[in-house]
Amino acid sequence: MIDFVALLLINTMAGYVLLAWYVYAGIDDPDQRKWAPGFVVAGLVALLFGGYLALTWPLPGSYNSAYGEMSVLFGVLLLSAGVVMARGGSLLTLAVYGFFAGLVAVELGIRFVVLGLSQSPLLTGLGFVVSGMGGMLAAPGLFWFKKSRVLRVLVAILLLGAACTWAVVGYGAYWMHMKAFMDLGVHGLPSPK
Numbered sequence: 001m002i003d004f005v006a007l008l009l010i011n012t013m014a015g016y017v018l019l020a021w022y023v024y025a026g027i028d029d030p031d032q033r034k035w036a037p038g039f040v041v042a043g044l045v046a047l048l049f050g051g052y053l054a055l056t057w058p059l060p061g062s063y064n065s066a067y068g069e070m071s072v073l074f075g076v077l078l079l080s081a082g083v084v085m086a087r088g089g090s091l092l093t094l095a096v097y098g099f100f101a102g103l104v105a106v107e108l109g110i111r112f113v114v115l116g117l118s119q120s121p122l123l124t125g126l127g128f129v130v131s132g133m134g135g136m137l138a139a140p141g142l143f144w145f146k147k148s149r150v151l152r153v154l155v156a157i158l159l160l161g162a163a164c165t166w167a168v169v170g171y172g173a174y175w176m177h178m179k180a181f182m183d184l185g186v187h188g189l190p191s192p193k
Contacts, residue, residue, distance in 0.1 A: 004049055005053075005059065005063070005067050005173060006170050006171075006173035006174045006177055007045070007049060008045075008046065008049055008050060008053075008071045008170075009166050009169050009173060010167070010170040010171070010174075011042055011045045011046055011049075011071075012046065012071070012074060012131070012166045012170070013163045013164075013166040013167045013170055014038075014042050014163075015039075015042040015043070015046065015074060015078050016131065016134065016159050016160070016162045016163035016166065017159075017160070017163045018035075018038045018039060018042060018078075019134065019159045020156040020157075020159035020160045020163065021156075022035055023141060023152055023155050023156045023159060024152060024153065024156040027142065027146055027152070028146075032085040032086075032088060033085060033086050033088070035082075035085050036082040036083070036085040037082070038082070039078045039079070039081045039082030039085065040078075040079055040082035040083065040086075041082075042075075042078045043074075043075045043076070043077070043078030043079025043080070043081070043082055044075065044079055045075070046071045046072070046074045046075025046078060046079075047071070047072055047075030047076055047079055048075070049071065050067070050068045050069070050070070050071025050072040050074070050075055051068070051071075051072050051075075052068070053067055053068025053071065054068035054069045054071075054072055055068075062117065063117070063118075066108050066112070066117075066128075069104075070101075070104065070105055070108065070128070073101040073104070074101070074131075076097075077094055077097060077098055077101060077135075080094055081094055092139070092143070094138075095138040095139035095141075095142045095143070096139055098135040098136075098138035098139065099135060099138060099139055101132075101135050102131070102132040102133065102134065102135020102136035102137075102138070103132065103135075103136060104132070105128045105129070105131045105132030105135060106128065106129050106132035106133065106136070107132075108128045108132075109124075109125040109126065109127065109129035109131075109132060110125065110129065111125075112124050112125035112128060113125035119176070120169065120172075123165060123169055124169055126165055127162060127165035127166050127169055130158060130161050130162040130165060131162040131165075131166075133158060134155070134158055134159045137155055141155045
């Protein structure tokens with residue numbers, strides 16, 4: 001089994017940290033181009049590896065859809081935002097797209113909790129729900145709340161909450177995977193007894 005969900009989770013965490021920082025300090029920045037590289041890198045990783053999961057289904061059942069497809073949506077948004085920032089364009093249509101991608105993330109989060117999916121359904125579900133709320137707030141945050149420092153700080157805190165949730169899940173997955181791979185003898189050495 002090929003499992004790089006931990007990579008996607010840490011990449012998602014980094015993407016949400018970038019988004020939070022952008023909402024807090026970058027929306028009004030006259031030089032939008034300096035924000036582009038981080039968004040492009042996080043978007044590219046999410047799109048490529050999420051796309052692989054969505055197309056090949058190497059994970060058990062619905063995890064391919066949840067992690068792969070959501071990573072593709074997140075990746076397309078981040079990558080496109082980076083390109084738009086580099087070219088000095090408007091993020092309006094991406095923010096609208098983010099609303100609908102966010103709606104799906106909220107739905108998945110609820111399903112993770114209700115169906116008891118993953119090692120920690122409540123934490124993973126919370127990650128999807130908070131991430132989805134961030135996507136749903138992209139358009140209002142970018143255009144209506146842009147002038148309100150208080151609302152921007154609140155949205156940035158929400159995005160950091162998503163990042164923290166994915167950090168806990170992602171770093172936990174790396175910790176767990178190292179032991180599981182060692183137990184399977186996939187580290188290149190005989191499994192210790």
